[in-house]
Every structure is written in C-alpha cells, then in structure tokens.
Amino acid sequence: MQDSTARPRLDDQQRLAVETLDRSAAVVAGAGTGKTTVLVERFIALLDANPDWPITAVVAITFTESAAEEMRSRVRQRILQRISTAKGEDRRRWAEHLSRIEATRISTIHGLCSEVIRANAAAVGVDPGFQVADEASAAVLMKDALAIALRDFAGADPETGDPNAAAAQEVLTRYDRTDVEEVLLSAKQYAGLEPPPAAVDTIEAMFERAAESRIAEICASDAARDILSIDAPPAADKQGSLVLAAQASLRAAADPDIPTAEKVASLKALKFHKSYGSVKNWANEQQFQFAKDSMASLKTEIKALEDLAFDRDLEETALVLTHGWHTLIHHVLAVYEELKRRNDTLDFDDLEVKAEILLMRPDVRRRYAGREIQHVMVDEFQDTNHRQWNIAQGLAPDLMDGGVFIVGDPKQSIYAFRGADVTIFKAASEQIQRAGGLIVHMNRSYRTHSALVGQLNRLFDGVMKPLPGTTRPEQFVTFDETHALTAQRESPDDHLDVQFFSVAPDGTKPKSIITEAQVIAAHIRDIVTRKSLTVIDRTTQQPRPASYGDFAVLLRSFRGNSGYFEQAFVEFGVPYVTQSGRGFYDRREIRDLIELLKALRNPSDDLALAAALHSPLFALSDVDLITLRSRGGTLYEALDEEAALQAEHESLEHPIVFAHTIFDGLCAVSGHLPADTLLLRIIAETNYLASIGRLPGGRQMRANVEKLVDIAREQRTAALPDFIAFLEVSREAEVKEAGVALDSGASVRLTTIHGSKGLEFPVVWLASVSLKSHPNNRAKVIAAESIACRMPQLAEDGSTNGSKLKSFWFTWTQQRKQDAAAAEAQRLFYVAATRARDALFISASGKDSNSLNALSEALDGAAIQTPSPPQTPHKPLEARVRVEDTGFPLAETSPAAPPPSRRRLTATDIADYGSLENADSDTERDYYHHRIARRLHADDYEPIETLTYDTENSMPSQRRIGSLVHSALLYRVDILMKDDPERAYQVIDSLVWEAGFTLSEARRMIVERVRSYLEAYAESPVARAIEQAKEVYRELPFVIERDGQLVHGKMDLVFVDHEDRWTIIDFKTDSVSDNAAAITTHARRYMLQLAVYAAALRERVGATPTAQVVYLRYPRHVVTLPPAELDRELARLKLDAIAAHFDSFSPHT
Incomplete structure (x- = not known):
C-alpha cells in the first residue's frame, strides 16, 4: 500500500549532506535548495544510525525561535511516521524519542547558552534563576x-x-x-x-599609508601615463598650462622624498577645464583632443583623494x-x-560570553562534548560570529570525529547589525576541511524555474564582487559560477523575464519614491486585472493567472518609505498587508493610544492630549482644538471649561463634552488599573475599533491594537508610568515589533528584505533598489574596528560650522564602515531576488538610479529587460476632500478599479451553506447564518477580551477534537492502537500537546476523547476498507475554479481499491441521533461539499469517485453517495450564487 509518510526524495548533494555521518561537514546551501529538509533528515539519520543515542544527544541550533519550533515540529512528524511503520524494538525506540520530543536540544544559540549557564551557574558567578x-x-x-x-x-x-x-x-x-x-x-x-589610537602620530602614519596607496594607484593609471606622454604641451595655451601643472604634480607624487601631505595637496589643487585651450596652439587637433580626454580621465582618478586630508x-x-x-x-x-x-539579569551578549567561558573549561566541556552531546548542527551559519562558533565547537565532539555540521550561504549573510560576521563561514569551512571534513555545495533550486535561475546567475555574476579600491575586501562574497544555482523545474513557455524599471531618475526624495510606489501599484493592478502574468499554483502545480496574493513588494528598509507604498496601494485599489511594519510603535493607531496613555499619566502634557483628542479616539476637529487653545492655560483646563459651557447649553452630545466625560473617567481609574485593563477600557469607551475600522487598512489597524493589548498583558504588573516608559524605550531602541500579519492570501505583501528571509513568493517586486551603502550623516559616533566621532556643531572658536570638519580618523572609519555596508547591500540584493518563484521585477527611483553603475552593467550583462520608465500613473484620489461621517463608507471615494474578490471560497463555506439549506429548525438555521456571518465579518464581532483565551484550561470544540482525530489518523494511530496501545496513547498525547493543550488534566481528558473516537473508528468497515486499499492519500489539498469562483480545501482521505475504484472519505464529528436514518438525513447537508470534492478529484486524476461520510462518533453508520448522486448535486451547485449570498450577509444578520 502506497502512503504519504515516505522520506522526502533527496538529490545527490542533499543525500551526501544527510548520509555522510562519520565526518564533520560544511554545507553551502543556495536559496531554495532544501536546507531545512536536509537538517531534519540528517537529524533523523543520526538517530537511526545510533540506536543508543537519546534524542537530546543531537543539538540543532537555529537562528530564530520560530525556526526552532518549525524544525521541532518537522522532526516530530518524521518520528511519528517512523513509529507508524516500525515494528518491535525499533518502534519502542522511536516512541521513546517521541516521548522526549519537548526535551530536544533544538534551540536558538541563546536558548542553548542559557541551558549551559543554568547548569553551571556557580562556575561563572550567577544565580541559576537569572532572568x-x-x-x-x-x-x-x-x-x-x-x-x-x-x-x-x-x-x-x-x-x-x-x-x-x-x-x-x-x-x-x-x-x-x-x-x-x-x-x-x-x-x-x-x-x-x-580603543581609539593613543596618539595622533598613529593616525598620521595611517594617513600616509592610505594616501601613498591611492597616489600609487593614480600614478599607475592609464590617465597618468597618458598625461606624462604628452610631449611639450604649449605653456601659452590654457589647456597646455593645465597639462604642465598635472605633469609636475604626477612627477612629484612619484618622488619618495616629498612629504605625503604635499603630494596630496598638489594633486588636489589641480584644475580641470575641458573647454580651455585652442587647437591652433597645439601641434594638431588629435594631440589637443588627446590632452583634453586625458585630463578628464585624470580628474576621475584624483577623486579618490577627495576625502583624504590630515590636519x-x-x-x-x-x-x-x-x-x-x-x-x-x-x-x-x-x-x-x-x-x-x-x-540577576543577563542579556543576549552575556549569555554568549559566559557560555563561551564555561565551554573553555575542560571539566565543563567534558560534560557535554561526546557525552551528553554527540553531534551539533548549526543552521543559518552565515549569520553567526566567532563567539558562537566557539560555543558550537565547545559543545561538540572533535571536528575530526565528525561532531559538527554547519549549513548556510555566505551570499545570504544580512545580519551584521546583530553581530553576524560574514567571514566566519569561510573560516569555519576551511577549519572543517583541514580536519578531514566534507564541503558540500547544494545548488539545485526547487523554488525558481530554469529561465529565471539563468538570468539571476548572470545578474549575480555582475553584482557580487568586491568594489574597486575597497578597504574591506574580506566582506565581499564573490559569485562563484562553478557553484551557480541550477533549476529543478523547467520554465513555462510564457514565462516573463526579469524586468527593471528606472522611475523618475531626475526626481528628489520623497517625490521620486511616491512616483515609484504609484507605478508599482498601478502595474500590479494592471497585471492582475488583465491576467497578463502566469504563475504555477503550488497546490495543483498547474499554471494560472497571478492574483494579488502572489505578489510581494520588498523594501530594503521601511524607515520613511513604507507609508508611500501603503498610500499608493490604497489609492489604486490594491489590497495589501504590511508585514514587519514601519516599526510597530510608530503606527498611527498605536501612537494614538500611547499619546492618550501619556495624557492620562500627566493631564498637563498638552502635546500628548492634543494628539489624543485629534485622533479617532475622540475625533475633535481642528476648529475644536483652536477653540480649546484660545482659552489659555493648559489644554486639560480648557477642555474642562469648554465642556462645562457646552453642558450649560445642553449640548451633551458635543464632541468636547464626550471627550471630557471619557477622559475624566479614565483619569480617575488610570492610577490603579493594570495597563491591559486600562487599554481595553479606553478601546471600549471611545469605540476606537469602529472608528479605525472605517479607515483604509482598518483590519490591519485592529490587529495591531490587539497586539498592543497582548504586549500590555505581558507587562501587567507595570504601573502606568513604567508601561509608558517601556513603550517609549522599545520605540527608541527600535525593537521591531512586527505589525500583525493578517491572512494575506488575497493581498499584496509589503515587507522588508530582512522580513522575507526564508520565505518565497510567486512574484517579487524589489523596490527602491540600491547597491550603495547609505551612511547616517547625522551620527555623532560611528564604528568599524573602533569608534570615531563627528566634530561637534559648536567649534572651539565659537562658530557653528564645527560639524563640517572631518578628521582623517573619522573619514577612515567611515570608509571602512561604508565598504562593509556596500558588501552587505550586494547580499541583500541576492536574498531579495532569490525569493521569487515565477517572476521578478526590479525598480529604482530618483537620482540614486542613475548612480547604480554596477547594477546597470550587471543588467546589461544578464540581458535584463529595461523598459522605458512608465509615465506617472493617474492618481484616483488626487483631489481629496475631507469626508465627514455621513454614513457612506470611505470606499465610495475610491477609484473605479475592479474591487478585489471577497475571498476564495473554502470547503467549510460550502459545507456551512449546505447546513443552512438543510437545517432542521429556525434555531439551527440561525446558528449557521450567524456562524457564516462571523467568519465573513470577524472584525466586527468579539471585543478584544474574548479574542484570546487560555486553551490550556478549556475543553476544545467538537471541531478541534475532529482536527486532532484527523491528525492522529494521518499518522495511522488507529493501526498503532491495535499493536501497542500505550505507544498510541503517547502519540495522541504528543499531538494534543502540540495543539496547545499543555495542562495535564485538560490534556488527559482530550486524549481520552480522541482515543475513544479512534477506537470506535478502528473497528468500523470503512477502516478495514482503507487498510486493504491499494493506494491511500490523506489530507489531500485541492483548488478548483467553477462559476468564476475559486474553492480550496483538503479532502480528509482518498483511497483506491484493488479494482482501481476511487473513494472520497469525509470525517465528521457532529452529534446526531445514533441511527442510520437520522445520520443519512443529516449527511445531506454535506452533499454540496462532497460534490465539489468529486469534481476536484475528477479534474485532477480523471476518476469518477464515490463519496462516503463517516461520523466518527458513530463510525458503523457510513453514508455512501454514488457518482450519479454527486453529479446531480454538482449540476445544481452555483458557486457564484453562493458567493453573492455570503456577500449579502451583514455583521449582525
């Protein structure tokens, strides 16, 4: 019987990385080459090859907590698969691994360091209970x-x-x-x-070395040789006199006896005027032109001395x-x-420092290396540093004993701001190779089609190389053609080549970025509405037109830019979701609430109170604020007086009266309410969610407000001043709280390149691209190997031009910092471009686009299309007016662009529609009506208090129980129950734990419920039929288009018997009377859903299936729907009518 639990198919390089277990290895894993699969399979292979190892003997270090959780989950799944096929002692061993899955050492480097320090706290003088x-x-x-x-x-x-x-x-x-x-x-x-240099003499020596190096390059240049080759230039000619001066300076520059500072000053003093001179003063026109061209070239060379000066x-x-x-x-x-x-607190740096110190001690190292720990694997190794590499080696057996496995890609090292050192991958790889280890290059992309891979390789060949004259050559990762990516899948005939747009090249920021954002929004809308771009659907592997949800727009940074793109998407009717946003605490809806909290802390803070009053929290107009300010005194005093005046005139509904009433009430309780409770009260009393819900992007705003409440819950014990300080410091320190990611299935995703790391998208638009570094020209202190400072604004003589002066030490440090940043800019470009599966667009805006010489040359070399810059598109909302609350939705003022589809229909939608049609009573009909409306209008329902709940202390719904049963069936637990009931119990317990039910009593009850369903099912006829089937497919995903609507979902189980007959099984957990007639009647509500399943299966494999509804609470009663009945049901199925019916539901239907 063929099942879906087999080990993933590996290519030759992946297999080499997975199966070579007796040697340490460094794996260079290109983008999309299956790195995570290799890590998981090597983890399982190590346990397979070493039966005496506990699961804790293998360490896997990941870059993020989410990556650790994903890997742990995938290891768990693979262990469950092994349990379902193993027998005897082998099964017992894998079950033992499963029982200890929560103890696995799959962790971030800091989680692992914390474990080591707590176990050896006394040795480094810390409290083992440190936070x-x-x-x-x-x-x-x-x-x-x-x-x-x-x-x-x-x-x-x-x-x-x-x-x-x-x-x-x-x-x-x-x-x-x-x-x-x-x-x-x-x-x-x-x-x-x-530390900085101790004496200026050290800096002077550095200046002389740097200057002499650059002077030598100038003297060796073609331009210098050409100038010196000009014989007897006419001194009386203006151009001739310039050439003579240049010849004298170049000869002096080559003289070792002349002080360096004089050479630099002489060369920088040269004059260049191409229009000077007259041909009649020269021997001939050719010599005259040669002199002018040579001087122009020399001028370019001498620019290298521009920032070199020593005073x-x-x-x-x-x-x-x-x-x-x-x-x-x-x-x-x-x-x-x-x-x-x-x-008793350690920060992340402390964890690394103290763990490294501990693992340098022989007694501590002996405890781990080769005893508790037999093998260490490090993911994303390109984003580590020397200290972290030392920690990994300290935990592992010797490199020569095959104890270490590192995997990553230096081309994707983009976290220098977090201490990552791009040079560490090369150094560690060479160390592993010297110890007899293996170097593996995984370069087969399972993400991108062949034509796009080919263009990207040519593009990277032109981009990824050291810049001429760089001071940091070690920071650059040169593209290696011998290990270029190859593609697993061929390109479709109608694939789109990479396209590059240079937008508004003469513009200045922000105007050019605004234009670029509008071009991108308009172009994406045009592609989607015209269906002019084809992508390959991940589920069906079939071509289809690109939708909004296929696009990701990637920015190098959100700072100062993301708002322009968000506004453009709104203006052009493009649905979007911002991920890892502008800085969570800088978002409008979050700043509104923070300003109100600040005003509650101190009502005399006029700025905070004015911001809160003017926000959607109270919606006071400009006129209202002017009225308040005209009263004098503090704004709070004015609010109090004006509210009393309005109340005297019985204007109790006046916004100022409303604002005063709410604000005074909040002031009265703010001193003794926890931050989360205070926020919830603010939100409820100001009706804030309804106010922001009408704004563009309102759903995203609501989600972010919910996240702020969750953050407040985490700081529940903090007093209001402390909570405000926490929020402000979080913002100042640029702790990047991501905006909450909504369901982005039908929306363009706007994110940063860093936010896209590890992800892939059908269509990527790399916006505002630049291969330059962008120094902070305001920074007073900068750092490379040491710090340097910008001169203060106030000079010693009292003038205000001090900051215009730059010391050589500052210039040198800044150059080294910028060179390292330029190297990372190349790697950022690589990461961004390799996120694309089917198509890639690149755009640059403003004057910066003209200076992208390296990119322009690379684009030419890769034969990338560079269409003419698009015209600035029409802006539908160019003439804006203030929209008062007249009851009309803001969308009424939006452009006449085709609105995005409500969403795809799901199999659950179809099932609920069938239940609505076949409901037995008005009460049941109201239930399904309400349920559908809740799903369509989730934002308008529950207050935030009930949006989060503690699953650990509550029994899940029947639907959640059903989901757990389905998961157990996926791993054949029904079979395992017959052979080894105790191990089956452990597997179910593991699945329930993974679902979030971790308290022992609640988990035990849920496990018993799931087991009772499985026991009844295991004895049923349908279970026996599946066990005897020729082929079985579990949780089979599908997408089908019908009546202009897309429906997607998963079929619980499909099997093929030995006569090649196909059967769809749909499991249900409904509570129905335990008799065949009642169950048959109840099953009619699912006929529409099963008709869709049958149509999807017929479209996919050409089969005409039978369908069976299996109620897991009563598995002996199976309702069978033959093909003819499914066809009749399909004939009456009108998905467009169902979608229209759903769209008619209001939140309070």
Missing part, C-alpha cells in the same frame, strides 16, 4: 544606566587630573545633550571594540573628543553591567 532580558527590557535598563552615568559625570570633580575624564567632560560641554543621549543609549553596539590640530581635537566618547560609553556600560547584576 534573560529581551531587547526591550535591556533597553529599559540601558536608559536607567544612562541616567545614572550622566549624574556621575555631572557631579564629578573637573580637576581630577584624569585626561579621559576631562575628555568626557569636553564631550558633554561641546555636544548637544540629545545627541549625547542618543549615542549612549546605543552603547552596547560599541562594546568589545578596540594635526584638527586630529588632536578630534582624538581628545573620541577618547571622551570612549570613556562615556564604557562608563554607561559599567553601570549597565551593575544594574544587571543587581537584578
């Missing part, structure tokens, strides 16, 4: 440390004689306090760097300030360390 500070909590501690450190320096004696303390005071005097606080709040990013006085001042910054940073870090110690 781990997440980024937000660490940021709060850092803010406290900053306040203490600044107080320390404010009270310090300036006459201590300590030059570093004096330098720190100089920083506090010369720099704006806001700038100082901004730098010091980020002190952790400067920890562990080398000893400036360097002295800059170095004093740099040491001052260094002192301040390290004092803040010292205070921060003390606060963590007092609070």
Whole structure:
C-alpha cells in the first residue's frame, strides 16, 4: 500500500549532506535548495544510525525561535511516521524519542547558552534563576544606566587630573545633550571594540599609508601615463598650462622624498577645464583632443583623494573628543553591567560570553562534548560570529570525529547589525576541511524555474564582487559560477523575464519614491486585472493567472518609505498587508493610544492630549482644538471649561463634552488599573475599533491594537508610568515589533528584505533598489574596528560650522564602515531576488538610479529587460476632500478599479451553506447564518477580551477534537492502537500537546476523547476498507475554479481499491441521533461539499469517485453517495450564487 509518510526524495548533494555521518561537514546551501529538509533528515539519520543515542544527544541550533519550533515540529512528524511503520524494538525506540520530543536540544544559540549557564551557574558567578532580558527590557535598563552615568559625570570633580575624564567632560560641554543621549543609549553596539589610537602620530602614519596607496594607484593609471606622454604641451595655451601643472604634480607624487601631505595637496589643487585651450596652439587637433580626454580621465582618478586630508590640530581635537566618547560609553556600560547584576539579569551578549567561558573549561566541556552531546548542527551559519562558533565547537565532539555540521550561504549573510560576521563561514569551512571534513555545495533550486535561475546567475555574476579600491575586501562574497544555482523545474513557455524599471531618475526624495510606489501599484493592478502574468499554483502545480496574493513588494528598509507604498496601494485599489511594519510603535493607531496613555499619566502634557483628542479616539476637529487653545492655560483646563459651557447649553452630545466625560473617567481609574485593563477600557469607551475600522487598512489597524493589548498583558504588573516608559524605550531602541500579519492570501505583501528571509513568493517586486551603502550623516559616533566621532556643531572658536570638519580618523572609519555596508547591500540584493518563484521585477527611483553603475552593467550583462520608465500613473484620489461621517463608507471615494474578490471560497463555506439549506429548525438555521456571518465579518464581532483565551484550561470544540482525530489518523494511530496501545496513547498525547493543550488534566481528558473516537473508528468497515486499499492519500489539498469562483480545501482521505475504484472519505464529528436514518438525513447537508470534492478529484486524476461520510462518533453508520448522486448535486451547485449570498450577509444578520 502506497502512503504519504515516505522520506522526502533527496538529490545527490542533499543525500551526501544527510548520509555522510562519520565526518564533520560544511554545507553551502543556495536559496531554495532544501536546507531545512536536509537538517531534519540528517537529524533523523543520526538517530537511526545510533540506536543508543537519546534524542537530546543531537543539538540543532537555529537562528530564530520560530525556526526552532518549525524544525521541532518537522522532526516530530518524521518520528511519528517512523513509529507508524516500525515494528518491535525499533518502534519502542522511536516512541521513546517521541516521548522526549519537548526535551530536544533544538534551540536558538541563546536558548542553548542559557541551558549551559543554568547548569553551571556557580562556575561563572550567577544565580541559576537569572532572568534573560529581551531587547526591550535591556533597553529599559540601558536608559536607567544612562541616567545614572550622566549624574556621575555631572557631579564629578573637573580637576581630577584624569585626561579621559576631562575628555568626557569636553564631550558633554561641546555636544548637544540629545545627541549625547542618543549615542549612549546605543552603547552596547560599541562594546568589545578596540580603543581609539593613543596618539595622533598613529593616525598620521595611517594617513600616509592610505594616501601613498591611492597616489600609487593614480600614478599607475592609464590617465597618468597618458598625461606624462604628452610631449611639450604649449605653456601659452590654457589647456597646455593645465597639462604642465598635472605633469609636475604626477612627477612629484612619484618622488619618495616629498612629504605625503604635499603630494596630496598638489594633486588636489589641480584644475580641470575641458573647454580651455585652442587647437591652433597645439601641434594638431588629435594631440589637443588627446590632452583634453586625458585630463578628464585624470580628474576621475584624483577623486579618490577627495576625502583624504590630515590636519594635526584638527586630529588632536578630534582624538581628545573620541577618547571622551570612549570613556562615556564604557562608563554607561559599567553601570549597565551593575544594574544587571543587581537584578540577576543577563542579556543576549552575556549569555554568549559566559557560555563561551564555561565551554573553555575542560571539566565543563567534558560534560557535554561526546557525552551528553554527540553531534551539533548549526543552521543559518552565515549569520553567526566567532563567539558562537566557539560555543558550537565547545559543545561538540572533535571536528575530526565528525561532531559538527554547519549549513548556510555566505551570499545570504544580512545580519551584521546583530553581530553576524560574514567571514566566519569561510573560516569555519576551511577549519572543517583541514580536519578531514566534507564541503558540500547544494545548488539545485526547487523554488525558481530554469529561465529565471539563468538570468539571476548572470545578474549575480555582475553584482557580487568586491568594489574597486575597497578597504574591506574580506566582506565581499564573490559569485562563484562553478557553484551557480541550477533549476529543478523547467520554465513555462510564457514565462516573463526579469524586468527593471528606472522611475523618475531626475526626481528628489520623497517625490521620486511616491512616483515609484504609484507605478508599482498601478502595474500590479494592471497585471492582475488583465491576467497578463502566469504563475504555477503550488497546490495543483498547474499554471494560472497571478492574483494579488502572489505578489510581494520588498523594501530594503521601511524607515520613511513604507507609508508611500501603503498610500499608493490604497489609492489604486490594491489590497495589501504590511508585514514587519514601519516599526510597530510608530503606527498611527498605536501612537494614538500611547499619546492618550501619556495624557492620562500627566493631564498637563498638552502635546500628548492634543494628539489624543485629534485622533479617532475622540475625533475633535481642528476648529475644536483652536477653540480649546484660545482659552489659555493648559489644554486639560480648557477642555474642562469648554465642556462645562457646552453642558450649560445642553449640548451633551458635543464632541468636547464626550471627550471630557471619557477622559475624566479614565483619569480617575488610570492610577490603579493594570495597563491591559486600562487599554481595553479606553478601546471600549471611545469605540476606537469602529472608528479605525472605517479607515483604509482598518483590519490591519485592529490587529495591531490587539497586539498592543497582548504586549500590555505581558507587562501587567507595570504601573502606568513604567508601561509608558517601556513603550517609549522599545520605540527608541527600535525593537521591531512586527505589525500583525493578517491572512494575506488575497493581498499584496509589503515587507522588508530582512522580513522575507526564508520565505518565497510567486512574484517579487524589489523596490527602491540600491547597491550603495547609505551612511547616517547625522551620527555623532560611528564604528568599524573602533569608534570615531563627528566634530561637534559648536567649534572651539565659537562658530557653528564645527560639524563640517572631518578628521582623517573619522573619514577612515567611515570608509571602512561604508565598504562593509556596500558588501552587505550586494547580499541583500541576492536574498531579495532569490525569493521569487515565477517572476521578478526590479525598480529604482530618483537620482540614486542613475548612480547604480554596477547594477546597470550587471543588467546589461544578464540581458535584463529595461523598459522605458512608465509615465506617472493617474492618481484616483488626487483631489481629496475631507469626508465627514455621513454614513457612506470611505470606499465610495475610491477609484473605479475592479474591487478585489471577497475571498476564495473554502470547503467549510460550502459545507456551512449546505447546513443552512438543510437545517432542521429556525434555531439551527440561525446558528449557521450567524456562524457564516462571523467568519465573513470577524472584525466586527468579539471585543478584544474574548479574542484570546487560555486553551490550556478549556475543553476544545467538537471541531478541534475532529482536527486532532484527523491528525492522529494521518499518522495511522488507529493501526498503532491495535499493536501497542500505550505507544498510541503517547502519540495522541504528543499531538494534543502540540495543539496547545499543555495542562495535564485538560490534556488527559482530550486524549481520552480522541482515543475513544479512534477506537470506535478502528473497528468500523470503512477502516478495514482503507487498510486493504491499494493506494491511500490523506489530507489531500485541492483548488478548483467553477462559476468564476475559486474553492480550496483538503479532502480528509482518498483511497483506491484493488479494482482501481476511487473513494472520497469525509470525517465528521457532529452529534446526531445514533441511527442510520437520522445520520443519512443529516449527511445531506454535506452533499454540496462532497460534490465539489468529486469534481476536484475528477479534474485532477480523471476518476469518477464515490463519496462516503463517516461520523466518527458513530463510525458503523457510513453514508455512501454514488457518482450519479454527486453529479446531480454538482449540476445544481452555483458557486457564484453562493458567493453573492455570503456577500449579502451583514455583521449582525
């Protein structure tokens, strides 16, 4: 019998990575080559080959918690599959692994470090009950440390004689306090760097080395040789005099006895004027033109000296300030360390540092390496650092004993801002190879079709290479043609080549980005409405027109840009969802609530109160606010007075009266309510969800508000001032709380490149692309190997042009930082482009698009289409008016673009429609009507309090029980129950745990319920028929188009008997009278659903199936629907009518 539990088919390189277990290995896994599958299969292969290993002997280190959870789930599934096919001792062993699945060491590096430290806490002097500070909590501690450190320096004696303390005071005097606080709040990013140079002489030597290197390059250039080859240029000619000056400077530049600074000054002083000179003064026109062209080329070469300058006085001042910054940073870090110690808290850096220290101790290493731990696997190794590599080696047996397996792709290293070191993959791979290990290149893409893979390879060949003259060649990952991606699937005949658009190349930000966003929105809408792009459906593997849900628009950063794209999508009627958004705390709906919380904390905070009053929370107009401000005093006092005046005139419904009543009530309780309860009260009393629900993107806004309430629940013990501080620090520290991801099946996804890592999309639009680094020109302190500082605005002479001065040390540091960023920009481009399965669009906007020389050359080399820049599309909402609340939805003012479909119909929709048709009573009919309306209009139903619930303490619905039974049947637990009831119980218990029911008593009751259903089913005729079948397909997905509607879902089970007859099985958990007549009558409500299943199966395999409805509570009564009856039901099925009927449901039908 063929079943769906077989091991995935592996290609040659995947098999090599999975099955070579006696050697350490480094696997370079290109995008879409099946990295996770290899990790899971190697994990299982190690357990298979080593029967005496417990499951905890294999460690798998992942980059994120979600990746760890996904891998743990996939390992669990593979173990369940092994249990379902194994026998005897083998089955007992796999069942033992399953029983310990929650103890597996599949974890992030920080989770693993935490385990090691708690087990050896005394050895590193920490309390074993320490808490781990997440980024937000660490940021709060850092803010406290900053306040203490600044107080320390404010009270310090300036006459201590300590030059570093004096330098720190100089920083506090010369720099704006806001700038100082901004730098010091980020002190952790400067920890562990080398100290600044001790003396200016060191910097001068560096300047001379850098300058001489660049001068040598200039002197060796073709331009210099051409200039020097010009014989006797006429001194009386203006162009001739320029050439003579250039020849003198070039000869001086080659003279080792001339000081470097003089050479640089001489070359930078050269003048270039292509229009100077007259041909009659030269020997001939050819020589004249040659001289002008050579001078133009030399001008380009000399640009390399543009930022090279050394002024000893400036360097002295800059170095004093740099040491001052260094002192301040390290004092803040010292205070921060003390606060963590007092609070028994470790941050993520501490976890790595202390775990590394522990694993360097022979006694600790002996406990783990080769004893508790036999093998260590590290995923996403390109995003690790040297310390994490040391930890992995400390846990594992020796490299020569095959104890380590790393997998990743240096081309996808994009997390330098989190401490990732792109050079570590190469260094570790070479170390593994020296120890006799294996290097495997996985380059077969299972994601992208062959034509697109070919174009991407040519594109990467032109993009991924070191920049000329870079100071950081080790940071660049050069594309290797010998290991270029190949494609598993062929291209469709009508595939679309990569397309590049240069939009508004003469524009300036933000205008050019606005234009680009509009072009993208209009182009996507045009593609979808015209059905001009074909993609391959993942479920059916058949071509179909691209829908909105197939598109992902990727941005390098959301900062300052995402709002333009969101607005363009709204204007052009393109449904979208923003993922990993603008910064969660910067979203409008979140800022509204934060401002109101700030006003409740301090009603005299006019700015916060004005923002809250003007927001949808209270919706006061500009006129209302002007009225309040005209009264003088604080805004709260004015609100109180104006509300009393309006009340005297019996204007009790006036917005100001409403705002005053609600705000006063909230003020009265804000001091003693937990943050989450206060937020829920605000939302309820202001009717905030209804207000934002009418706005564009209202559903996303609601989801984000729900998330803020969840965050408040996590901080439930915090007083209101502490909760506000937590929110503000989270925002300042840029802790990226992602906007809640809605069901994006019918929407364009707008996300960052980092947010798309590990994902894939049928169509990718890489927007605002740039291969340049974008330095922060405001940053007062920057860092490469050490820190450097921008000069303060206020110069020593009292002038305000200090910040225009740049020391060589700052210039050098900035160049090294920018070179590393430029290398990562190439890798970001690689990651973004390889997310595409079927089609890729690239666009750039503004002047930056003209400077993308490397990309332009690569595009030409890859034969990428570069259509003419599209005209700025018509903006449907260009003439905006204020829309008052007249009862009309805002959508009435939207463009006349075709509205997106409500959504795809699901099999559940069809089943509920059938139940509505066949309901036995008005009560039941009302139930299904209400249920359908709830699903269609979920946003308008439950208040937030009931949207989240504790599944651990409640019995699930029959539908959830049915889902668990289905899962158990998928893993053949019904068969296992006959052979080994105890192991079957463990499998069911594992499935119930995985579903979120973790409290022992509730879990036991659910397990018993599921087991009782399975026992009854195992004895039924239908179970015996399935057991004897030739082929069985479980949880078979399908998509079918009919009457212009798409229906999707899963068939519970399909089997083929030995006479090649197909049967669809649909399991039900309904409660019905236990007699054949009642069950047959009840089953009629599912005939429409089964008719759709039969049509989908016929379309897919050409079979004419029978359908059977099996009630798991009464499995001996099976309702059989022959093909003829299914055909009759299908003939009356009108999906467009069902969809229209559903669309007519109101939230309160």
